[in-house]
Structures are given as structure tokens and as C-alpha cells.
Amino acid sequence: xxxxxxxxxxxxxxxxxxxxxxxxxxxxxxxxxxxxxxxxxxxxxxxxxxxxxxxxxxxxxxxxxxxxxxxxxxxxxxxxxxxxxxxxxxxxxxxxxxxxxxxxxxxxxxxxxxxxxxxxxxxxxxxxxxxxxxxxxxxxxxxxxxxxxxxxxxxxxxxxxxxxxxxxxxxxxxxxxxxxxxxxxxxxxxxxxxxxxxxxxxxxxxxxxxxxxxxxxxxxxxxxxxxxxxxxxxxxxxxxxxxxxxxxxxxxxxxxxxxxxxxxxxxxxxxxxxxxxxxxxxxxxxxxxxxxxxxxxxxxxxxxxxxx
Numbered sequence: 001x002x003x004x005x006x007x008x009x010x011x012x013x014x015x016x017x018x019x020x021x022x023x024x025x026x027x028x029x030x031x032x033x034x035x036x037x038x039x040x041x042x043x044x045x046x047x048x049x050x051x052x053x054x055x056x057x058x059x060x061x062x063x064x065x066x067x068x069x070x071x072x073x074x075x076x077x078x079x080x081x082x083x084x085x086x087x088x089x090x091x092x093x094x095x096x097x098x099x100x101x102x103x104x105x106x107x108x109x110x111x112x113x114x115x116x117x118x119x120x121x122x123x124x125x126x127x128x129x130x131x132x133x134x135x136x137x138x139x140x141x142x143x144x145x146x147x148x149x150x151x152x153x154x155x156x157x158x159x160x161x162x163x164x165x166x167x168x169x170x171x172x173x174x175x176x177x178x179x180x181x182x183x184x185x186x187x188x189x190x191x192x193x194x195x196x197x198x199x200x201x202x203x204x205x206x207x208x209x210x211x212x213x214x215x216x217x218x219x220x221x222x223x224x225x226x227x228x229x230x231x232x233x234x235x236x237x238x239x240x241x242x243x244x245x246x247x248x249x250x251x252x253x254x255x256x257x258x259x260x261x262x263x264x265x266x267x268x269x270x271x272x273x274x275x276x277x278x279x280x281x282x283x284x285x286x287x288x289x290x291x292x293x294x295x296x297x298x299x300x301x302x303x304x305x306x307x308x
Contacts (some may be wrong), residue, residue, distance in 0.1 A: 003029065005056045012054075020081030020228075021118050025198070027070055029088045031095045031105065038090035040124070040276070046165045047197055049237040050056035053089040063102045067109060072214035073210040074114075083118040084110055085149070093127035093136075093148065100135065107139035116205040117164025119188050125168055133187055147188040147228070150176060153197060155212040163198050174219060181223030188226035188246045192217050192278075195258050196250035197234045198243075205250065209258035210265055217269040227271055231259050232278040252298045259305055277302040 014026040031053045033039055041051030058066075071078070086106060090097040110119050121142065128148045136146045152162050152168060162165060180187050193212050196205035213229055220227040233250035234240075239246075259277050266273035279295060279302040 006062050006308040016077045019276050023080045024083040025081045026085040029063050031089045031097050032058045044167055045164050046157040047240045048241055050089055054233050060099055060102045064105055081114050082115050084108035085120045089120045091127050092121040093132045104139050110143045118145050120147045120149050125176040126170045128179055147190045149190040151192040153194040177219045177223040177225045180225040190228045192230045195231050195233045195255045197257050198247045202254050206254055206258045209260040213262040213265045217271055220271045228274045229262050230276050293296050
């Protein structure tokens with residue numbers, strides 16, 4: 001297996017940004033499932049190309065080499081990174097997609113970053129188990145909080161289960177919150193909301209984003225689980241263009257309205273939640289176009305919101 005795979009494509013190299021915790025840095029590791037592909041890719045998630053992976057099946061050796069690359073590439077950023085976000089084109093907590101030796105190496109590296117207080121780990125709900133969370137905690141410092149990232153996308157069952165074909169059941173979402181709540185605030189959740197995903201548009205999408213946040217806040221209150229929100233404006237991926245050829249990109253002004261609505265809902269809850277607008281996604285996933293200029297114009301607004 002070529003060691004060249006350890007060097008990520010430019011599209012996988014995220015620039016550091018600021019969020020409510022400080023400097024936020026996303027690191028993308030390789031998927032260790034067969035073919036390097038998320039097990040759900042092609043069978044679920046009609047809106048998403050991320051699960052296609054990088055075209056090669058990773059193993060611990062390759063992911064350790066990628067970590068070495070990140071150490072060098074982000075040498076000037078890592079000492080100040082307060083929030084690491086760990087991706088692998090699938091579920092970081094699934095041992096089939098990221099083995100325990102690989103995850104342990106990443107976590108022990110994270111434990112050595114003195115400024116890092118939060119580490120978010122992307123995962124489907126089935127893998128947010130107490131067994132896996134115990135493993136994560138065993139390899140982090142006591143002052144570092146792990147958070148499971150769950151891509152719920154929308155609370156609307158018809159939109160999530162049928163339109164997007166993302167088979168995340170409410171009962172399984174509640175089970176994940178129950179597991180996180182067992183740690184009494186030591187572990188948290190990050191919920192991804194895709195703003196204006198099919199079939200929602202404009203004002204209707206703002207209402208749906210707020211409804212999703214309120215549904216999650218109710219679960220968080222009931223189970224005593226800390227929760228933050230990532231709002232990702234919808235853009236047509238390759239598979240999305242095939243499935244939803246007439247559904248437009250999200251309106252970015254409306255996306256900012258949705259983020260403010262989510263923040264307002266969180267302010268009315270007993271759960272203290274941060275809201276982050278993930279504006280980098282489309283810049284990384286799409287060829288340069290006129291949309292890139294639009295994203296650049298909104299970058300300052302989104303960045304200001306993320307730290308306010």
C-alpha cells in the first residue's frame with residue numbers, strides 16, 4: 001500500500017477557524033473499512049458524497065503516517081488549538097472504520113495538546129456506546145471533553161428517512177443521548193443540521209432548523225447531555241445533483257437567520273449550547289465557481305457569529 005495515500009488531498013486540509021471554544025481545527029483521517037468507504041455510502045444518505053472516502057482502504061500504519069503529516073502541516077496551529085474535530089469519511093467510533101489502535105494514537109496525540117479542551121468525533125448513532133466512550137475517555141486528559149458528532153440533518157422523519165434516505169430513527173437518537181448522559185457532563189454531543197436540505201427552502205427551512213434544534217434540546221435536557229449545534233448550508237453534491245436536480249443551494253442570508261433562531265432556542269433551554277455555521281464545507285467539496293465568491297462575502301458574517 002502506497003504511503004502517498006497518507007498525504008491528504010488539498011480538499012481535505014481545513015484551515016483553522018474560530019468557534020466558541022477558541023481555535024477550531026478539523027483533521028480528516030482515512031477510513032479503514034473495505035475500500036476505504038463508509039459502510040452506509042451508496043445505500044443511504046442521498047445528499048452526501050463524503051462517505052465515498054479517498055479511494056483507498058486505510059490501516060493503522062497509514063493513519064499514523066497521516067497524523068505525522070498533520071503534525072508538520074499544522075505545526076504553527078496545533079499549540080493553540082482549543083477544539084479538534086476528527087473525521088474519517090464515516091464513523092470515527094466504529095472500530096471497523098477506525099481501529100482501536102488508530103483511534104488511541106489520535107487521542108493520545110490530542111491529550112498532548114495543552115490548549116485543547118474539546119475533541120469532537122464524527123459518528124453514526126449506533127456507535128455512540130458507553131463502551132466506545134469509555135475507550136475515548138481513557139486516552140484523553142481529565143480536562144478534555146470528547147463530543148460525539150451526529151449528523152441528524154433534520155428532525156422531520158419524512159425528510160430524513162425517505163427524502164434523504166438517512167435511516168436514523170428517533171429511538172436510536174434517544175439511545176445515543178441516554179449513553180452520553182451517563183457521564184454527567186463529562187461527554188457531550190454535537191448535532192449536525194443541514195440547512196435547506198431537500199425538500200426545505202428559505203423560510204420553511206429556517207422553521208425546520210429551529211424545530212430540529214428544539215427537538216434535540218428537549219432530549220439533551222431530559223438526559224442531562226451537553227449539546228452543541230453545527231449548521232451546514234445545503235449545497236448539491238454529485239449524488240445530490242442526481243437525486244435532487246431541481247433543489248437549489250441554501251440561501252446564505254436565510255442560513256444566518258436559522259443560526260440565530262437556533263441560538264435563541266438554546267438560550268431558552270436549560271442546556272448551554274454553542275452554535276457553529278460550517279461555511280467551509282462547500283469551498284472544500286466543490287470546484288471553484290461564482291458560489292465561492294458568495295461564500296467569501298458571507299465568511300466575515302459567519303465567522304463573527306461563530307465566536308459571538
